[in-house]
Amino acid sequence: MTRSVYGDTFALWRAGCGQPWHDYTHHAFVEGLRDGTLPRASFLHYLVQDYVFLVHFARAWSLGVVKAETLDEMKVCAGTVDALVNHEMALHVKTCAAEGIEEATLFAAVEAFENLAYTRYVMDAGLQGDFLDLMASLAPCCFGYGEIGTRLAQSAASETPYRDWIDTYGDAEYQGVMQTVGQMMDEAIGRRLGPDPTASARWPSLQGRFTTATRLEVAFWDMGLRGA
Ligand SMILES: Cc1ncc(C[n+]2csc(CCO)c2C)c(N)n1
Numbered sequence: 001m002t003r004s005v006y007g008d009t010f011a012l013w014r015a016g017c018g019q020p021w022h023d024y025t026h027h028a029f030v031e032g033l034r035d036g037t038l039p040r041a042s043f044l045h046y047l048v049q050d051y052v053f054l055v056h057f058a059r060a061w062s063l064g065v066v067k068a069e070t071l072d073e074m075k076v077c078a079g080t081v082d083a084l085v086n087h088e089m090a091l092h093v094k095t096c097a098a099e100g101i102e103e104a105t106l107f108a109a110v111e112a113f114e115n116l117a118y119t120r121y122v123m124d125a126g127l128q129g130d131f132l133d134l135m136a137s138l139a140p141c142c143f144g145y146g147e148i149g150t151r152l153a154q155s156a157a158s159e160t161p162y163r164d165w166i167d168t169y170g171d172a173e174y175q176g177v178m179q180t181v182g183q184m185m186d187e188a189i190g191r192r193l194g195p196d197p198t199a200s201a202r203w204p205s206l207q208g209r210f211t212t213a214t215r216l217e218v219a220f221w222d223m224g225l226r227g228a
Contacts, residue, residue: 005175006143007182009189012198013139013210020214024140025147029221034152036160039227043162044099046224049115051092051106053220056119058084060126060138067131069191076184083177091168114223118216125209132192132202135185136209140217145169146178 004011014021029046032038061084064077093103111119126134149169156166168174193200 005179006146007186009185010139010143010182016207017211017214020211020218024144024214024217027221029225030148033162033165034156036157042225042227045227047092047095048106048109049112052109052111053115053119054084054089060122063126064134067126067134073184073188076181112223114219118220131188132206133209135188136206137213139210140213142178142181144217
């Protein structure tokens, strides 16, 4: 198993996911952000959809507070809600404002089916399942953008117009938050499944949730590339 700065549980899930993980983190959309060739219309379409996506992910992380079993789990989930609604979404609002798209328009945007499928899949995982089902479904979004942000911060073309996006996810503060989330997930798994989680009867279904969420990330990029 390749270790990860985002923890051992994520490293196991990523290894168990295989090809979809690579398809997600090296998608043509991501390469277009990196070399600057992504069409502006695709980027804006993605960003408007992503604003709505983040509204629902803030709901899902809030459900994490409800399903938590320790104060530390609650703190990390509440901190992520704060990071989402007060920091990450500022990028969307600022970038769209510069293009003449108002925040009220963002909030009211009609969701693409790929967006609807992904966000409601995650909410359902948390409603039907327990804290671990929810975390396995939320993990790809956190650590995938973490990996993408780190790689693009190191390798993006100096002239890419997508520097703000890259800085949001490559930034040390964001990376620190994701590492804290990874540690919390390791502890949550250890507490409920013991020291050898892959031997647990629950492991295959948790891996399934992680892999499904990863495939939904690939579909989200596809939707972005396709444009409005
Ligand atoms: C489609 C899509 N997937 C993942 C992220 C990144 N992301 C969403 S919530 C969250 C956790 C707290 O910030 C992170 C990293 C995104 N913006 N859009």
